[in-house]
Amino acid sequence: MDARREPRTTSEGRRGGDPADGTHDLPFVPGPLGPDSLRRIDAYWRAANYLSVGQIYLMANPLLREPLEPEHVKPRLLGHWGTTPGLNFIYAHLNRVIRQRDLDMIAVWGPGHGAPGLVANAYLEGTYSEIYPDVARDLVGMERLFRQFSFPGGIPSHASPELPGSIHEGGELGYSLAHAFGAALDNPDLTVACVVGDGEAETGPLAAAWHANKFLDPRRDGTVLPILHLNGYKIANPTLLARMPADELRSLLVGYGYEPTFVEGDEPSRMHQAMAAALDAAFDVIAQIRTCAGLGEPGRPRWPVIVLRSPKGWTGPEWVDGNPVEGTWRSHQVPVAAVRENAEHRAILEAWMRSYRPEELFAEDGALVPHLAALPPKGPRRISANPHANAHKSAPLRLPDLSAAAVAVPEPGRTRAEATRALGRYLRDVLTLNAEARNFRIMGPDETASNRLDAVFEVTGRAWQEEIRPGDDHLRRDGRVMEVLSEHLCEGWLEGYVLTGRHGLFATYEAFAHVVDSMVNQHAKWLKSARDLPWRRPVPSLNILLSSHVWRQDHNGFSHQDPGFIDFVANKRGDTARIYLPPDANTLLCVTDHCLRTYDRINVVVAGKQPALQWLTLDEAVAHCAAGxxxxxxxxxxxxxxxxxxxxxxxxxxxxxxxxxxxxxxxxxxxxxxxxxxxxxxxxxxxxxxxxxxxxxxxxxxxxxxxxxxxxxxxxxxxxxxxxxxxxxxxxxxxxxxxxxxxxxxxxxxxxxxxxxxxxxxxxxxxxxxxxxxxxxxxxxxxxxxxxxxxxxxxxxxxxxxxxxxxxxxxxxxxxxxxxxxxxxxxMQCGPVGTGEAGRAGTVDDWTIIP
Structure with a gap:
């Protein structure tokens, strides 16, 4: 049998209220939300859910003003429903707390495949229509909104750059928390809400990223509020964290250094009140942490984390073709398939969508009813319009005179120097010139000194919020070098940092850059798509230094000998990828200086750290690098x-x-x-x-x-x-x-x-x-x-x-x-050698060096 029951959101909401503004009563449960606030936040959630389902299924008849026919349904049904209602639930509650506390907040959505909900919320907030005027907040615009999703000529099914307010694509899982912490660094007034899916929580990068709280300075950095979303299933299998006993999961998060609050259930009234209470408590704790940090109290704070446990596919069909759907893996993607061809399935879809009562949520012209339109924050306080998610703080670095770090080369090939040691002097001066702006960081897996960049420790230290003991090497609460033995975390920090408008360098051993191949691949795709959007601001380039390279890993052996990261980057689009192989210290300085001035690029620089012969003076290096x-x-x-x-x-x-x-x-x-x-x-x-x-x-x-x-x-x-x-x-x-x-x-x-x-x-x-x-x-x-x-x-x-x-x-x-x-x-005999020019060739289109 096929049960087409109304979702819990509405089954208990038939006893009154004002149908004109979509605020049917729910059973009132005591909590932070008054009866009116409870009804309105639930109605807003229903509106987001309705728009989400519409995007997955419909290409016409957006408000079901007529019976659903096959031609109203898309021929190919693509998208992910299972995580979406939970994301919509979180979004509605984040909006409330932003307004209540006037928070400057962006959100990183780890389950980026929940894009139907994220697009729906950007549309409800009005940002989407401001950026894409043809997708207006009316009946025609809603139909375009539905039709474009996962449709030729439209938008992807993940949270791509086309989504306002997003800095995280989420197609490949595991990087949300690292991106969130990277965005919060040096943004003391910014809050980053990071939703971690229980599927992505099984990945190695995400598991390591929980430790990023040990690097966040509450005096100078922003806030990251992780929200672990447990809905129980991946594509077909249950998730590990959702099946863990509650006491084990709590112990795990406490062990990571967080203070967890659990919000669990499926009855909307109780869930709304519990989520509101959890957020209020979390931000009370965050305010206290900030106060204590301002008073100079030492020690790493225990930041809050919220664990939301809700059914997968919440508010969707319970049964289809005799199989349970809501709360199971069957709701992961499209819970009702073959809707065009199967009249019975079409009836399930229509009943499902009508259960949200769209006639109460949207006016005759298709606009959201005024009482609900007034709920989200306004202007730049909207999550989808926050300027931090569009690199608004991006500004050129102040860069030093290259000559201060240059190596004297009186004759080619007769002076020895360590190229990266000279680079360390240059980076030291970059940090000094930008100390007040606090817009430059170095990330790397415990190899800054090993890679001969240790001159930077003359002006900064390694970021560290745990205990500092006598004899520790350059650990500082406010350090600007981020070291952790996880290439994923370093790369993710830098991506979050540059996507919010700041500059940095990721330095690592060449052989192990492969660890972040797929992360760099996703970033390259992001840059490619963002470049085609006129409203997206350029972002500082992702700069990767590969040292301890293949030819001087003679002591570590074959396991450390692999130059293949270059091949991987060379496959990226020409308007994104840059690869530089400076032959000596002065060319390395010129190349790095150039890379730090660029935007929307992935710059890969390969340079050795061992003493080596030097070939060019600084002036010769400038000319040679400009030619390429x-x-x-x-x-x-x-x-x-x-x-x-x-x-x-x-x-x-x-x-x-x-x-x-x-x-x-x-x-x-x-x-x-x-x-x-x-x-x-x-x-x-x-x-x-x-x-x-x-x-x-x-x-x-x-x-x-x-x-x-x-x-x-x-x-x-x-x-x-x-x-x-x-x-x-x-x-x-x-x-x-x-x-x-x-x-x-x-x-x-x-x-x-x-x-x-x-x-x-x-x-x-x-x-x-x-x-x-x-x-x-x-x-x-x-x-x-x-x-x-x-x-x-x-x-x-x-x-x-x-x-x-x-x-x-x-x-x-x-x-x-x-x-x-x-x-x-x-x-061996040789006559005099001519001195000639440093090089000759054409010029490179985007090369700028100011020595």
Whole structure:
């Protein structure tokens, strides 16, 4: 049998009230809400539920002014009903507390697939119609609202950027709480209500994010109020937290450092009163926390959390086709299927929608009746119109003079420095210049000092709200470095921070950036969609620094050797993704300075932290980075003729090995004409129609030639270079060396040898690509084979690299000859090297550097 009973919201509401304003009586239960407030908040909830069901099912006849016919129903039914009534319930109660306490609040909705309810509430508040005037608050606008949802040419079924007031898509679950805490950082007057679904609460990122309360400074940061929504089921299975005994769940949340309040049941009157009481109590506690923090009382506060336990698909059909629906997994998505084709199902849908009594909620013209329209907050206090959710505080950072952190490079390749240590000095100055604005943070998994960025601790500390003991390293209540051993949490904090208009940097080991692949993917999709919305403000870029990279993980071994995050980002849209491979400290400073000035980008910068040779002065680095790719004249010997071979490089270790190979070739085969091309901006390689940074064909050909062999030493997997350049004229002559999944615990140079990225293999490749050398080339190749054999014997015997490899430097430009350094017993000689320009190429469209 098919029961089409009216939902509990209405079955007890037939005894009076004013039908004209949709305020039928409910059984009055004592609590914070008076009888009139109780009726009105319930009617508002019914209106949101009605609009939610309409979006999933209808494309015409929005107020059921006529019997429901097949043509009124969408041909494809898409959307998620199960979580939606609970979200609508929370939304209505958040509106009440915002008005009552004049709160500045945004909401992060973890169950983003409950978008029908979130769109419905933005429509009820009026924000939706203000942004999309064709979806007006009338009968025509309501029909458009219904039709557009999950419909070609319309809006997605998740809480996408098209939804006003949203900073969280929610299509992939697990990141809501991290986003919420990121939004609250440095926003002391902001409250972020974060609804956590019980399905997403099973994910690793969400489980770690409960600990974010240990990093929230109640004196300087905003408030996060988590609301754990337990409705019992995922797509087909029960959820873990909903099945846990109540005392265990309470203990879990207490153990995380929260004070939980439970709101449980399915009878509307009691649930409304319980939710109102829970919110009132929570904000009383929050006010007390703020007062104590202002008085300087030490210790981490115990923030409130609300646990809402309600039926899945609450107020929907109880039974369909003899199966229970409300309160079960069957209500997760579309609880009544095949409505167009099945008249019995169509009758269930019509009865369900009429049970909300839309004639009491909406006027003849389709507008919400005045008494209900007066309930939500006004202007920017509306959740859907809060400017924090649209990066309204976004402002350029104050950035320091690069010269203060720059490395002096009197001659190329003869000075050693740690690139990221120089970057640490620069970031220290960024923090200093923006100390008052408090709009810049660094996130990373316990690796700030390991990655040589520790100069920042001269002006700040690591954020920490737990106990601080003597001997702890740079822990501070107001620290601006966020460290926790969870890449998910660091990435989520930064996403929430930049989406609300502030700036930051996420620094991590290269191999473990893969942990946040899917998070970065979702952020890229958000940026792509938001860019198409004229009302969405640009947001500061997501800046990711990858250090401790593949070529210097010789001590940690194969598990730490993976440069594949670059390939993942390279797949993103050209108007979003940027990848930079600075070869030394000064180029790293220039690249970072540029990235911190950009908006609506995902910038990935790869830089090593170990002492390495430095190549360019600051002025040369500025010019080279602005071009993105260029010829290093001082390392080339082609003269006015075309080169015999182009030696290209991208990345710090590939650059050093390329130049060492060039030095070897110029000493042993001086007649070989070599051009050295260095690539900083990896996305200069594809064609301009593929990426806006792509060089035009004439410029690309002027660098790499149209027909000469190119030996390309690349930081990552070699096939990416082939993919990026496949449309280029000379692509068939590219011979790319990079990481080929050969690794172990070994010496730095042996790591290069294992992957054939070392100077000897690169020199071999150049000789083989230039066959005109004849017997001289064959003798040179034999010397290279001997050098590789000598390396293998030495490293296996001593556990260290050959001194002439380990201590190699670019020849002194002032010395006509550089004697004394030998490979294979041959004295390496080289004449004077020209000093030339830092590079030549076209300009990059959005590059700005102010040294």
């Amino acid at each position: 790719v260029g010829v290093w004249e001082w390392a080339s010997n082609e003269g006015d003729a075309e080169p015999d071979v182009v030696m290209a490089c991208a990345g710090d270790v590939p650059t050093q090995e390329t130049l060492a190979a060039v030095d070897w070739l110029r000493r042993h085969v001086p007649e070989l004409r070599i051009r050295v091309v260095n690539v900083v901006d990896l996305m200069a390689l594809p064609a301009p129609e593929t990426h806006p940074h792509g060089l035009d064909d004439p410029t690309f050909d002027s660098l790499f030639t149209r027909d000469r062999p190119v030996v390309f030493a690349y930081h990552g997997y070699p096939w990416l270079i082939h993919r990026l350049t496949y449309k280029r004229t000379n692509h068939g002559n590219f011979h790319v060396h990079g990481f080929i999944e050969e690794g172990t615990t070994t010496t730095p140079f042996d790591m290069c040898v294992l992957n054939r990225l070392d100077r000897f293999h690169l020199a071999q490749a150049a000789l083989r690509a230039a066959p005109r050398l004849g017997a001289r080339g064959e003798r040179a190749e034999e010397a290279l084979r001997d050098a590789l054999a000598a390396h293998r014997a030495y490293v296996c015997r001593t556990g260290d690299d050959l001194p002439e490899v380990r201590d190699w430097a670019w020849p002194d430009r002032h010395a006509p000859e550089d004697h004394g350094r030998r490979i294979d017993g041959d004295i």
